[in-house]
Amino acid sequence: MKPTLQTHDEEAPTTPESWLAPRQGWMAGRDEDGRLLVDFPGNPGGPAAATLAMPMDTQAAKAAVARRQAVMLVFERADPRRPHVLSLVYTPSETPLLDSVLEATAAQPPEDVRVDGKPRALDVKGSETVSFSCGAARVSLQPQELLLACWDVRVKLTRQELLLQCGEASFLLQRNGRAVTRGVRIESHAEDTQRITGGVVEVN
Known part of the structure; x- marks a missing residue:
């Protein structure tokens, strides 16, 4: 509303x-x-x-x-x-339906953030690093980086790469097309044909 x-164009008496x-x-x-x-x-x-x-x-x-x-x-x-x-x-408003939707939205706390099962409004600002933790789980935010960690499992996301890591094993994807797999022991299985192709194939 x-x-x-x-x-009034005319003066009242x-x-x-x-x-x-x-x-x-x-x-x-x-x-x-x-x-x-x-x-x-x-x-x-x-x-x-x-x-x-x-x-x-x-x-x-x-x-x-x-x-x-x-x-x-x-x-x-x-x-x-x-x-x-x-x-x-x-x-009366010229847009009553829109007004009612906006009022209802403003009255409800965001439900994507919950503390002990209860929704909480969250407004956190930081210029360098913002971190949240619950037990062994941790979320760390930086201007150009997102890090999710729990025990020895990590997910790191930046504008240039995505890193998935679990203990000694990791999988790295980079924007330039490079993919790197590391681990103590790496296995690859196929029920049908498995091919390895590339401009240059090196086996060391």
Whole structure:
């Protein structure tokens, strides 16, 4: 829901009887004592300090003044110098379905991060290294590197290569097309034909 202010091209009447009826105005600022000021069509004396029928914290009040929040006013003893804010004025959104989806999304904590089974909002920033651990499992983030480790099993990912390592065995894939397999003992089995082809084949 988005607040909108309805403007009037004609000045409202200023007879004593006219101040008995509610009328629409807007948040106009705050005075030296922090009270909210409102203005309205036909105002004979400029923005006036108003009382409110609803609670409003400092941050909400600043936002209302900044956007000239529309309000519904009544006047104590029909005196335009003594306005009272009955309510804020809203108009239906032009995109109610989108608004409802955005509000529902904003109200839910992200579920991709859980601590002891409970979803937690996570906002962590670091210029060099950010690490998370749980028991033997560890995640380490650097500007150009992601490392996953648990016991002696590691997965390292950078822009240039992917390394899978388990103890003495490892498999390295590089962006330039190089693939390296290392281990104490390497075995390769095929149920059918196994071929080794290459521009140059070296066996040492």
